[in-house]
Amino acid sequence: MILKSSNKIKTYKRRHKAVAWAVHGFTTSGIVLGFLGLIAVFEGKQELAFIFMGLALLVDGIDGTLARLAKVSQLTPQFDGASLDNVVDMFNYSVLPALMIYWFEMVPEKYAIFTSASIMAVSCYTFADNSMKTSDYYFKGFAAFWNILVLYFFILETSQTVNLIIIAICCILTFLPIKIIHPLRVKSLRQISIPMTVLWGASAFGLINQRINLEDDGTFATLIFSIWIFSTIYFLLICLLIFLSAFLELFSAFLFLANTSLLRLGSNLLKCFTSGAPAQTNASSLETLFIGP
Numbered sequence: 001m002i003l004k005s006s007n008k009i010k011t012y013k014r015r016h017k018a019v020a021w022a023v024h025g026f027t028t029s030g031i032v033l034g035f036l037g038l039i040a041v042f043e044g045k046q047e048l049a050f051i052f053m054g055l056a057l058l059v060d061g062i063d064g065t066l067a068r069l070a071k072v073s074q075l076t077p078q079f080d081g082a083s084l085d086n087v088v089d090m091f092n093y094s095v096l097p098a099l100m101i102y103w104f105e106m107v108p109e110k111y112a113i114f115t116s117a118s119i120m121a122v123s124c125y126t127f128a129d130n131s132m133k134t135s136d137y138y139f140k141g142f143a144a145f146w147n148i149l150v151l152y153f154f155i156l157e158t159s160q161t162v163n164l165i166i167i168a169i170c171c172i173l174t175f176l177p178i179k180i181i182h183p184l185r186v187k188s189l190r191q192i193s194i195p196m197t198v199l200w201g202a203s204a205f206g207l208i209n210q211r212i213n214l215e216d217d218g219t220f221a222t223l224i225f226s227i228w229i230f231s232t233i234y235f236l237l238i239c240l241l242i243f244l245s246a247f248l249e250l251f252s253a254f255l256f257l258a259n260t261s262l263l264r265l266g267s268n269l270l271k272c273f274t275s276g277a278p279a280q281t282n283a284s285s286l287e288t289l290f291i292g293p
Contacts, residue, residue, distance in 0.1 A: 016070070016071075016075055017075045017076065019070050019075075020070050020071065020072040020075040020076045021076060022070075023063065023066045023067050023070045023072050023081075024072065024076065024079060024081060024084060026059065026062075026063055026066065027059070027063040027067070027081065027084055027085055027088060028084065028088065029059055030056045030059040030060055030063070030088040030089075030092060031056075031087070031088045031091050031092070033052050033053075033055045033056040033059065033092075034052065034053065034056045034088070034091045034092040034095075034096050036052045037049045037050075037051075037052030037053045037056065037092075037096055038096060038099065040052060041096070041099055041100055041103050041104075042103070046104060046154065047208050047209075047211050047212045048212075049096075049100065050151060050154060050208050051205070051208060053092065053096060053097075053147050053151075054151075054201070054204065054205060054208070056088075056092040056147075057092070057147060057148075057201075058201070060085075060088070060089060060092065061183075061184060061197075063085065064085070064184075065184070067081055086127050089127065089144070090123060090124075090127050090144075092147060093123065093144045093145065093146055093147050094119060094120050094123035094144055094146055095120060096147065097119065097146035097147045097149070097150040098115075098116040098117075098119040098120050098146065099116065100150050101115060101116055101119070101150060101153075101163070101167075102115075102116040104154075105160070106150070106153050106160060106163050107160050107163050107164045107167065108160045108161065108164060111164055115164060115167055118167075118171055119146055119167065119171070122144075122171050122174050123144045123146070125174065125175070126141070126142075126143055126144040126174060127144065133182070134179065136186065136187075137182050137185035137186050137187070138179040138180060138181060138182060138186060138242070139179070139180040139181075139182055140177055140178070140179065140180075141173055141174045141175060141176055141177065141178060141180070142170045142171075142173035142174045142180065143174075143180060144174075145170075145180075146170075149166070149167070149170065151204060155204070155207055155208075155228075178239075178242075178243055178246070179239070179242045179243070179246070180239055180242075181193065181235060181238045181239060181242070183196070183197040183235070184197065189238065192234075193235075193238075196231045196234050196235065197231075199227055199228075199230075199231045200228060200231035200232065200235075202227075203224050203225070203227040203228035203231065204228055206224040207221075207224055207225060207228060210224070
């Protein structure tokens with residue numbers, strides 16, 4: 001009886017360990033999809049490249065949840081799933097989009113190599129930054145969303161100059177402590193963000209599929225595009241509200257400090273006048289006026 005229970009426990013552990021390794025395999029499939037996207041780029045098949053990149057994005061959106069459910073860190077402690085995820089993400093979020101920008105001539109030719117190289121260099125900082133995600137699961141700065149950005153360039157057909165300016169801005173935003181919503185992990189917004197993410201992904205796929213099939217159904221295309229824009233506006237508004245909230249907090253802190261300094265200045269000036277001390281303009285006297293003795 002004891003032997004039979006022991007065998008059941010061993011079988012149970014083996015099955016769960018197999019599931020954990022299967023999750024690692026699922027994560028690895030993301031780089032395979034990215035490689036297929038790379039081949040599509042070299043073959044000049046834009047739409048197919050974006051489909052493979054989108055599928056890789058889908059894998060990345062799911063694998064973290066699966067890893068937590070399967071408890072992969074406990075069952076396979078010798079294998080670092082986070083490092084694997086970073087390797088796959090670096091390829092799909094940075095290398096592949098950077099190549100797309102260069103290969104599909106999305107920026108002026110004289111800036112193409114420098115732009116693509118800058119994207120990959122800046123992304124190295126992003127993936128090496130341990131504080132890339134905040135404690136409440138927001139991203140800090142522009143967290144290498146180059147695959148999403150290049151999709152907007154493709155669908156909206158923006159000009160090379162506009163693309164170059166936006167890329168430069170995003171490179172700068174990478175190093176700024178602004179918050180960008182994680183569509184799946186921010187608990188307070190998850191009930192709205194997850195459906196919006198699904199709408200965004202489905203509508204983006206529909207827009208790409210229309211190009212592949214050369215469909216020109218005006219009403220249906222307009223509907224899909226409207227859904228895509230609507231979901232985009234949602235995420236932009238959330239990020240804007242977070243930015244405004246942080247700005248107001250900073251501004252309030254500045255006003256508080258300014259008011260405190262003015263009060264100290266007034267108090268110290270009053271002391272100077274009432275005590276009959278002569279007015280001085282050297283650095284030490286100014287420090288005394290603002291800060292106090």
